[in-house]
Amino acid sequence: MLVQASRAAPDNSEILYNLGNARASLGEFDTAIIAYHQALALEPNRAEYHNNLGRALEGARRIGEAVEAYSRALALQPAFAGALTNLGNAYLDLGRPADALQCHRQAIAHQRDFDAAYSNLIFALNFDPAAGPHDHARERARFGDIHRPQLPAGAVSGRQRDPDRRLRIGYVSAHFRHQAATYAFAPVIIHHDRRAFEVICYSDTAPEDALTHKLRDSAKTWRSTADLSDAKLAALIKSDQIDILVDLVGHMVGNRLGVFAARPAPVQVTGWGEPTGTGLPAMDYLLGDPVLVSEPVRALLREQVIDLPCFLCFWTPESLPDPGPPPAVAAGHVTFGSFNRPAKLSDPVLRLWARILREAPTSRLVLKSPHLGDPAHQQRINAIFGSEGISPDRLTILGASDRGSHMKAYQLIDVALDPFPHGGGMTTLDATAMGVPVITCPGPTISSRLAAACLTALGLTDWIATSHEDYVALALRKAADLEGLASLRQSLRTRLSRSPVGDAATYTRAVEAAYRGIWQRHCEARDGS
Known part of the structure; x- marks a missing residue:
């Protein structure tokens, strides 16, 4: 309908802008860029048009042009927090972490409740050679302090406290598709023990692909959640009676940490996607290993670290070519x-x-x-x-x-x-x-x-x-x-x-043993937290 409307009203910048938004949401970045340029030809002083053009240019892997688009948006609207944090992400892609951090901090200064800017700042710190563990912990704590849960864990612990029963595991991600991090957690979903665990996936993934469909086929329940607010998604998870809720994104783009902050499940875990800690008081565990998270760093995390054979599993959906000779x-x-x-x-x-x-x-x-x-x-x-x-x-x-x-x-x-x-x-x-x-x-x-x-x-x-x-x-x-x-x-x-890292079934059993262990601890706790 938007395409038809743009043809019927080619001088309507709002229609062209919304067409660009729709195309970008489908991953059709080249088409979106054309629509944004057409909108800007009609109204060149709309900062939000330049900002969304920048996002489409980033999607099309034209990072230099994206920086120019964000800069134009900020020239028109210097306090535009969204454009500031988007510019920060672009600078990070260009290997400029100091500039990225400055942009994210400016965005937060203009909009104190801007969760995405906090997450972008925390993520960008990973790339800053001047930032140490205490710097990381300080920013995670600031984020977590903003998101202290309104209810204690016991408020959602009305599950049957049987340490050996079949558990409902909820996975939350915008990345249920072909990409690097997905290959680490996908086998845990695909190879899960259906007698002991029921898997429910909460997916913000767009666009979807063949791996999305494979993961959907492996889950007991699949819920498309991109259109749900954090509050509505948290309510859905509560109604689904999830026992252990697992974040697969961390502070990367597309996270739903606001949902975890509301503590919709009695036990909450983060791992695989960006395993550096969330800072949320409501996040109970971080999946890691003894090398990844050193003892001094563990003392700085709000999550308790659960050690796996490795924080990652290696899995590939297709056969690999032969390595060949050196x-x-x-x-x-x-x-x-x-x-x-x-x-x-x-x-x-x-x-x-x-x-x-x-x-x-x-x-x-x-x-x-x-x-x-x-x-x-x-x-x-x-x-x-x-x-x-x-x-x-x-x-x-x-x-x-x-x-x-x-x-x-x-x-x-x-x-x-x-x-x-x-x-x-x-x-x-x-x-x-x-x-x-x-x-x-x-x-x-x-x-x-x-x-x-x-x-x-x-x-x-x-x-x-x-x-x-x-x-x-x-x-x-x-x-x-x-x-x-x-x-x-x-x-x-x-x-x-032959290692637990590359044997997906063995790795999955290790993860499920960890789930069982933390559930048993939950059941043994006097307050159910």
Whole structure:
């Protein structure tokens, strides 16, 4: 109807703007961009039009243009909190965490109850090399203090307090579709023990895809919740008599932490999506592992940490290509690589990698991410390496591809380099599945320890550096051992598949044992909390 209306009234900017919104909600970003431009041609001084154009441009992976659109919106309306936090997200994608944090803080200053800006700020801290565990904890606590539950846990504990009965597990996410984090939690839904657990999914996912449908088929009940307010979703969860409610998003975009703050279930857990802690007093547990969450950090969290074999599981919905031989054998030089998102490729990271390339003068570097097809990212990366004396012919920058082609691209690299201070979780496991070992240097924050946790679970601790100096030395030493790389390349996938990390059924049993344990503790508590 909106399309017909726009044709009938081509000079109506509101209709064109709403058409853009509708197209963007379906993931049709190119069409949405056209509609927004048409609306702006009629009314160029509408800040909300520029803001939503920026969001569509980000969706189309045109980050440089998105920054310009948000900046125009703010020139028209400087206190536009939505545009400020959107600009912050764009700056983060461009590897500018300090600018991102400044934008999010400005957005909060203009709109104190802006939950998305708080979450964006907390998420952006993961990328800030100057932020330590206490900085992370302080911002999470501020968010949590705003969302103290009105009711104690006992107010929703009217479930049958039988520690051994079949439990109703509710999963809340906007990410029930093909994307990295989903491959970590999807097997827990697909392989769940139907005799002991009943799974109910609360999905804000849009657009949906084949994995959405597979997950829907695996759940007892599937509820589409994108149109529900936090209050209505919380009421629905209460009426569904959920025993354990699980957040799969953390502080990433699309979270429903406002629902968890209302405590609609007697036991609440966060994990997998962004496992750094929520700060909510109503969030009882965080799924992690001993390496991911160090003892000093545990004392700073409001959640109690439940240790799994690894905070992630590796699962893939399709067969993987063969790892092939190390490319160094045919190429005559070692190729390093990183398939992490651009936000993790900050200037200090790229400069350290440039140092590795200088000290291994015949080596090459391959960078790949869906967003790296954007010229804005390519220009920044090339400029940094150029300033470090690395010629463009030693860099290969690859953008979006289907998952099969993405995994096949690991055949191009010998050794993967983990970024910092926000490392790669599923990216590390993807590389391992393709026979590519990963070098990492964990720090004190949870987000800096993702790769180290995965490598430790797989018995690959000799790939974990203790400092940036050690990181460079380790990269050079491992890259020089071509025989060792060849042997490891052929064994890594088997090592992964035989571990609790890569065996989806075994991993699921560990998660379900954790659920049973926390439910038993709930039943044993005198107040039911």
